[in-house]
Amino acid sequence: MNNSIAQTNANLAPTGGQKFRQRVLPIIVLAIIVAVIPLFGPSRTVYALLSVMGINIVFALSYNMLLGRGGLLSFGHAVYFGLGGYAAMHAMRAIEHADGGFWASYPVFGLPIIGFAGGALAGAIIGWPSCRRAGTPFAMISLGVAELIAAAGFMFNSIFGGEEGISGDRMNGPELFGLSMGPVSDVYWFIAFWLVVGVAGMYAFTRTPLGKMSEATRDNPERVEFVGYDPQRVRYLVFIFAGAFAGLAGGMAGVYFEIFTPEAVSLVPSGFVLLMAYIGGITYFAGPIIGAIVLTYMQSMLSDFTEAWLLYLGVLFMLIVMYAPRGLSGILFGLTGAIGNGSFGEVAGKWAMQLLGAILVFLGLMTLIEVSVRWSNGFGETFEPFGMHLNFGNPLTWVLITVPLALGIYFLRRANRETEEVLA
């Protein structure tokens, strides 16, 4: 009897090989990727971009502990990123001015631990009142707290440093792993290390009883109560961890930028982290990683091409919400999954149509945005792709806006209708 149960148990749980491939291998691959990148001799710009990506990945994943895994929509997650970062900045100054004692022997490399602790403490204090409720009240409270802390950021100068913020110098204290922390390549290793630690830590969290009950509480808080768990307590503990990992990202950012200003706790980064997680896809663990990479890239590169890049970000967000609610990772995993099980041929047509529709919508909107921005600037500039002179007086402009837009929407709707027919 006992033996047969052990047998079924063995069949139910994934095999050791499956576990390794699904759970351990991706982390190892990540570690190898970040370790291999410096071999290609990246430029300073690339190092800078990668470092910011690393910070944003940890930040976006910590946000998804709330939104994707816990079903808690927060509008103020930058508060924990910022408070963790400020804790790290103050520690960095303590290291700089240390005259023996604890801080004199504390390496700058370990500052994200201070950020982690700071974020956890902030989460534990702020989460206490805000995790009593889920849903809309939670979202509203998070917004209120974000406003509160953002306002406090400009009031308490000894903590937040006023408009100038708190700055420090990372080249102090004992060196760890032979890194002086001076050049960006040294800082890259520091970011890479904490990126892998953060990703592995947050992935491990999803595998714990608390992580599982967080998903259960998201799905059905009522039922959670009747299997012996207090949903408030589950939310509260998850909130502390999400704050802690956001603080870890803040600590990484503190060391990287060597300055923290009150803008870091404002609503702007809180909104940006929501976009990173959602555009990447909140239903997959890897979603926020993809979102952070794409949005960080857009933020630093697209802004060179067009001053209206934020409008493109908004369009991307809206398209994702409407047509791909599982985000970029949902598209990616859907694609690889279909190739994997051989059904690619059946769905390829639909996807091609969706892609075509999305590109056409994008072209129409791009024309509208670029012409509008130049018109609104009032410098008499015109949008001149391929030698065309597009302004609002030119009928061609309106054709290039409306025709691709209409066709694109038509294709998107048709592709969606086909999906419904297939499902029915």
Added chain:
Amino acid sequence: MSTPALSIQGLKKNFGPAEIIRGVDLDIAPGERHAIIGPNGAGKSTLFNLISGGYQPTAGSVRLNGQEIGGVKPYAINRMGLSRSFQVSNIFANMTVRENVRCGVLYSMGYGYSFWRNVGNLKEVQAKTAEILDSVGLLDKSHLPAALLPYADQRTLEIAITIAGGADVILLDEPTAGMSHSETERAVALIKKATEGKTLIIVEHDMGVVFGMADRISVLVYGEIIATGKPEEIRGDPKVREAYLGDEADEHAEGGAA
């Protein structure tokens, strides 16, 4: 007489001016299968919510194995050994069947809010989960997302989660609602097997299920229990016939005799 598994004394519940439960007294012995029947709106679900901690009683007391549980939070009551199912399937829709049952197992195995353990490595949790899935016959569907299960299987999963924590007092709220005849038969067999040796309190509309399973039956009408007794006593009780059962009971009495 030993302490009743569940003892309800003078229980009342008002919602504003509306008196839904108007003084219920009921003792249920350990190991008893007790059915609560009554017309729609009699307060059966409210009574269940009062017992399981969903609502605060306005007056009166509810004791589980002698301990007061009136007004105690649902999770605390659950930890004391009382578990309930729901009238509408109340499962974790985005999780697999196995994960659903595992959620029901975790707390009772002492893994409360722990964040330093890997659920995949908890051997006894896996074994218990497999055992429960096996006993309710969902083992072959254990990797399906719960939302994709057919209705009857969702109801079965609901029962599986309810018994997973090893509670010794089980409340089932209309476990066979919406099932076909053959599905109902299977569900009844499953409930009998799964609640072996436990105290069972069941709300049910299907009189076949009620009379076939219950040791005793209570009839709840307008927030009051008008009769409690063995199935044959209830069947013969003129008050019950008048208030509720009507033709249905006659039919059943004849059917039972035949």
